[in-house]
Amino acid sequence: MRHFLTLKDYTKEEILEILALGLEIKHEVKAKVFKPRLAHQTLAMIFEKSSTRTRVSFEVGMFQLGGHALFLSNRDIHLGRGEPVKDTARVISSMCDMVMIRTYEHSKLEEFASHSKVPVINGLSDSYHPVQLLADYMTMMECGKDINPVVAYVGDGNNMTHSWLMLAAKLGFELRVATPKGYECDPLIVIDAMELAQESGAKITITNDPKEAVVGASVVTTDTWISMGQEDEKTQRINDFKGYIVDEALMALAREDAIFLHCLPAYREVEVSEAVLEGKQSLILEEAENRLHAQKGLMVWLDKHR
The missing domain is CATH 3.40.50.1370 (Aspartate/ornithine carbamoyltransferase)
Known part of the structure; x- marks a missing residue:
């Protein structure tokens, strides 16, 4: 079992x-x-x-x-x-x-x-x-972005980031994670992912620069900055995450045919702009259905x- x-x-x-x-x-x-x-x-x-x-x-x-x-x-x-x-x-x-x-x-x-x-x-x-990552990768498969993907995750080093680390480490693709200082991923999970990446050939980059992560990416993804149970930290987090919104300027650094993913619920004009969320590169509804x-x-x- x-x-x-x-x-x-x-x-x-x-x-x-x-x-x-x-x-x-x-x-x-x-x-x-x-x-x-x-x-x-x-x-x-x-x-x-x-x-x-x-x-x-x-x-x-x-x-x-x-x-x-x-x-x-x-x-x-x-x-x-x-x-x-x-x-x-x-x-x-x-x-x-x-x-x-x-x-x-x-x-x-x-x-x-x-x-x-x-x-x-x-x-x-x-x-x-992990169930969200199954849906995310299924969405990538359906639009051909599972072939030599470069995934950029921009935002909080949370459960979604940890799951992206594990998926990349297992499947062997390139993942770039950009989080603000003080909001990095769990170091033990990063160590696990890095060790697994040596076996699969995955390339994992951890940075505090969202632009560095997104340049040339084929998939750009983010998550809410204020997860359930963190409501008391909302004002502080919004201030600490300035510069990490996935907007048109940031998406322009990715490949022209890049897709945008978000597990939802999304807070518009906070972690992602309305223009990106509703734009032609966004596959959030297909992702949700998956x-x-x-x-x-x-x-x-x-x-x-x-």
């Missing part, structure tokens, strides 16, 4: 296999063909952090695969508050076929998975957001590898 907590746990071949399966299922759905690959199975969705795309994509995905998704907010269950995580994990995994958790502490995910009898999927933690298809590929793959 396999869990999906971080891309670090997967080989290049396995990641591409999951994505190929997701694309196959996507093509079927576009042709109105719905195969009940997970018929009568139940996905428990545990949300300690709310999300539009995560809930809709997993719930719709499970329905289209012939199964059922069960929404559980932190008001519905006692995960980590009054009941040990291991008890919640053992009970839910005895009744459901798969569990998706969107939470704060990555350690809670690891603890839950260690006691679960069924596959556990990371729907987002403070350390990683959460549905990539995650269906993932759930079917996990079911096959119990």
Whole structure:
């Protein structure tokens, strides 16, 4: 049995296999063909952090695969508050076929998975957001930007950045990360990525200069500067991130055919300009839809590898 907590746990071949399966299922759905690959199975969705795309994509995905998704907010269950995580994990995994958790502490995910009898999927933690990277790379594949890509990530050294580091290190492409001083990635995750990059041939650059990162890039991506739980830091962060907005001037440094990605929600004229977000290079809506298809590929793959 396999869990999906971080891309670090997967080989290049396995990641591409999951994505190929997701694309196959996507093509079927576009042709109105719905195969009940997970018929009568139940996905428990545990949300300690709310999300539009995560809930809709997993719930719709499970329905289209012939199964059922069960929404559980932190008001519905006692995960980590009054009941040990291991008890919640053992009970839910005895009744459901798969569990998706969107939470704060990555350690809670690891603890839950260690006691679960069924596959556990990371729907987002403070350390990683691997399902989003499946959707991002699927979007790159569909427009040919997976061929010798140069990806520039501009913004906060957060869970999205960590996941880009792992994806690049596993698949062997070039990634340039630009963050303000004081907002760099977790150094232990960077060390892991650099070690993996030596095996895959990935080229990873860490800088504090967004222009250096974006010059000649084929993919430019960013994320919100103020993640859930950081609202009290909003004024300070906006000040510290001056010069890191992905606007038309910054995008002009990338390749002429470069694409722009953002996992959403996006705060317009903060981390990205309205012109870029709504411009012809932006694939944010295709990227958002691919959460549905990539995650269906993932759930079917996990079911096959119990």
